[in-house]
Amino acid sequence: MDHRQWTVVGAPSSAGAHTPGVERAPAALRAAGLLDLLRDGADVEDCGDVPGFRWRPDPAYPRGQNAGAVAAVASAVADRVAGALGRGRVPLVLGGDCTVTVGLVAGCARAGMSPALVYVDGGPDLYTPVTRANGNLDAMGLAHMLGLPGTLPEVAGVGPVVPLLSPQRVVVYGDSLPRGDHERELVAELGLAYVPADEVHADARAAARRARAVAEGAADGFVVHFDVDVLRFVDAPLADVPESSGLSLDEAAATLAELVASPKFAGLSVTEINPHHLPDDEVLPRFAGVLAGALTEG
Numbered sequence: 001m002d003h004r005q006w007t008v009v010g011a012p013s014s015a016g017a018h019t020p021g022v023e024r025a026p027a028a029l030r031a032a033g034l035l036d037l038l039r040d041g042a043d044v045e046d047c048g049d050v051p052g053f054r055w056r057p058d059p060a061y062p063r064g065q066n067a068g069a070v071a072a073v074a075s076a077v078a079d080r081v082a083g084a085l086g087r088g089r090v091p092l093v094l095g096g097d098c099t100v101t102v103g104l105v106a107g108c109a110r111a112g113m114s115p116a117l118v119y120v121d122g123g124p125d126l127y128t129p130v131t132r133a134n135g136n137l138d139a140m141g142l143a144h145m146l147g148l149p150g151t152l153p154e155v156a157g158v159g160p161v162v163p164l165l166s167p168q169r170v171v172v173y174g175d176s177l178p179r180g181d182h183e184r185e186l187v188a189e190l191g192l193a194y195v196p197a198d199e200v201h202a203d204a205r206a207a208a209r210r211a212r213a214v215a216e217g218a219a220d221g222f223v224v225h226f227d228v229d230v231l232r233f234v235d236a237p238l239a240d241v242p243e244s245s246g247l248s249l250d251e252a253a254a255t256l257a258e259l260v261a262s263p264k265f266a267g268l269s270v271t272e273i274n275p276h277h278l279p280d281d282e283v284l285p286r287f288a289g290v291l292a293g294a295l296t297e298g
Contacts, residue, residue: 006045011095012024017097017138026095029094029288074158079107085107101141108266119172123183125143127182142165146190197246200247238283
């Protein structure tokens with residue numbers, strides 16, 4: 001696969017989020033110049049946006065809000081991803097909330113792959129409707145891809161197989177969750193490979209190389225989920241849910257550059273940017289420049 005041939009898929013959906021906002025991210029990233037910056041070092045095609053969804057309350061299903069819309073958006077993303085992979089191109093999915101990554105992984109499966117997943121996120125999204133009372137599905141994406149008990153069939157079943165992932169094909173990366181946290185304990189219980197933020201702070205390239213080695217060894221190809229809430233909000237005020245601790249932009253860029261350089265890298269999703277949180281007109285273009293640089297390094 002030629003890592004210089006990107007196919008961009010917009011997924012303007014906040015169906016799985018807490019509130020509206022992240023559905024505006026694909027347009028905002030394009031306006032910030034991301035695609036033009038990528039074109040300085042790569043072949044980039046923009047196949048437009050899938051039909052999106054703006055978050056609204058779903059009182060009929062309070063523990064799995066807007067599940068039908070989440071599944072519909074993910075399925076549409078999967079179609080575009082499978083088409084790109086079938087033409088030897090690398091999908092770049094611009095979310096939207098974290099559940100668009102279900103579409104990225106499902107698209108790989110529709111294209112005949114059994115991918116590994118490096119999950120770069122402020123939290124591993126392992127909640128389910130049983131354990132997450134407020135029902136935002138963007139906190140449950142990885143749980144649905146793993147088919148954990150209590151997940152919703154319409155979301156877990158977006159791909160051609162259930163579950164989409166086995167624990168051996170997942171690397172959880174970059175969070176600062178404390179010991180005893182429900183999700184951190186679940187990472188250990190499931191046997192997921194784990195690269196915490198402290199390891200990234202110590203040496204981002206080395207941490208990314210470890211994650212890459214696990215992913216390369218687990219499957220013939222792997223994709224990367226990148227949620228901007230993995231970043232320190234005061235340094236990069238982009239995320240829908242601000243985090244006081246997290247990775248620096250330089251650490252995130254080093255991580256992505258190392259992962260994308262792998263001959264087994266097959267695709268990327270960028271999620272949870274809320275343009276309403278931007279304090280000025282410089283933050284998003286700066287982020288776009290850092291992201292483009294990481295994706296075209298070397």
